Amino acid sequence: MSVIAQRASEPPAGISGRTRAWAIAVIVIATALAATLSGLGSRTIEPPAASVIRDGVPVGVLHSRAGALVAAGDYLLVDQQTLERDPTRYAALVRDAFAPSIQAQALAQAARVRTADPAGMRLWASGGRSVTLIGAHRLDAYRGDRASVSCWVATVYWGAGQVPKQAWSLVRLMLRWRDGRWWLSGLVSDRGASAPVPARTPQATPGDDTTRAFDRLLAGFSPVGAGAPAP
Amino acid sequence: MLTVALALSGWAGLFAGTFTLARANAGAVGPADPVIVRDGVPVGVADTRAGAVAAAAEYASFVQRTSVLDVRRFTRLVALAYQPAARERVLALVGEARAGDPPLQGIHLLSAVAAARLDRYTTGAAAVSLWLEATYWSTAIVPTQTWALEQLSLRWAHGQWVIVAQTLAQPPVPAWATVHAANDTAAAFDRSLAGMAGASYGGLLG
Numbered sequence: 224m225s226v227i228a229q230r231a232s233e234p235p236a237g238i239s240g241r242t243r244a245w246a247i248a249v250i251v252i253a254t255a256l257a258a259t260l261s262g263l264g265s266r267t268i269e270p271p272a273a274s275v276i277r278d279g280v281p282v283g284v285l286h287s288r289a290g291a292l293v294a295a296g297d298y299l300l301v302d303q304q305t306l307e308r309d310p311t312r313y314a315a316l317v318r319d320a321f322a323p324s325i326q327a328q329a330l331a332q333a334a335r336v337r338t339a340d341p342a343g344m345r346l347w348a349s350g351g352r353s354v355t356l357i358g359a360h361r362l363d364a365y366r367g368d369r370a371s372v373s374c375w376v377a378t379v380y381w382g383a384g385q386v387p388k389q390a391w392s393l394v395r396l397m398l399r400w401r402d403g404r405w406w407l408s409g410l411v412s413d414r415g416a417s418a419p420v421p422a423r424t425p426q427a428t429p430g431d432d433t434t435r436a437f438d439r440l441l442a443g444f445s446p447v448g449a450g451a452p453a454p
Numbered sequence: 455m456l457t458v459a460l461a462l463s464g465w466a467g468l469f470a471g472t473f474t475l476a477r478a479n480a481g482a483v484g485p486a487d488p489v490i491v492r493d494g495v496p497v498g499v500a501d502t503r504a505g506a507v508a509a510a511a512e513y514a515s516f517v518q519r520t521s522v523l524d525v526r527r528f529t530r531l532v533a534l535a536y537q538p539a540a541r542e543r544v545l546a547l548v549g550e551a552r553a554g555d556p557p558l559q560g561i562h563l564l565s566a567v568a569a570a571r572l573d574r575y576t577t578g579a580a581a582v583s584l585w586l587e588a589t590y591w592s593t594a595i596v597p598t599q600t601w602a603l604e605q606l607s608l609r610w611a612h613g614q615w616v617i618v619a620q621t622l623a624q625p626p627v628p629a630w631a632t633v634h635a636a637n638d639t640a641a642a643f644d645r646s647l648a649g650m651a652g653a654s655y656g657g658l659l660g
Contacts, residue, residue, distance in 0.1 A: 354585075356567065358564050359564045361647075361649045373650065375650060416634060420597075422639070424627060426601060431624060431626050432628060440585075440624070441569060444569035444570060444571045445570065
């Protein structure tokens, strides 16, 4: 056993000195292994696929509470990843996952967002990158053919001339079940106004928050999940 | 003979294996899910490139969420998803780490997989790098965020992916775009995220 990493970070308020040792230490155990696995468990849940990929975007096809959560998360991720960066794929998402009644409105609004964010569009045009992650979700309502899901979501973005930054928001998605799939019937974002944001990031050091560090350390990484590029 | 490196740390800090798999991030693709739930824990059961990534993400996020806060489920994961020879050592290490932690009552932890990369995939083996985020808070701890960059080495055995190694690297840490007043308090987190859970596997893992 050896300590392989120790970082100069302060412990959160209220943490004892003893705990601090744990807070800043990463313990790595190296254990010689023989190999084989046996004695698997007894109760297994093999859920049907909650999403399928259609036109390169996920479509939620599991009519259950869990299926609604997965559909909402998948739709939100692709929405966040494509609205500015990939209008073609965003249009596919709208066509395959947005309720017909809001499709025209969604496309028009997306166009307005792109026009209103020239800095962002320049970033993407110059090879800027972004990653979206869902920190947490909650099924707010589920009534058979309708569901609403709240997500705490972050986007991390960086590129030439743009130091890596993270922005959190709270988003509520309304879903309707029709014709064997979940359709997005509404999406409300607080645009970060009320989203909780962690007070401390004790790991932050000058060297690892640069575009160069992100490009180097995250080379080849892709978002995890439906609609992500095949590994 | 293989080597396992299990990365663990006290929970106030750099817990290396972060995040829930944002299973919402990892919605099922195709006709069959690459991960099933066995005894309440995820098990990667698809010997494919995408299946290896899904398994690694699920394992890493589950470790993050349960190793300190949910001993019973973590123990089940160790039994199901770690190489047999490593299990006892892994549990002992986590127990030791847990003993050094502050009282855990009232602590909330949310974590997520931000991105992944399939580093290697061959017959019966894979290596996946993960970039992970976690946030925790309580009435005594201000909301605190950690990031981790780790690689899981997996072996395909008896119809599932098994963890054979876990290694760490210095993670990239982004700055904040904006922080609105009072949004960074434990009270704000309790209020805004009440009832929320990590977006884990199909919502089945809680």
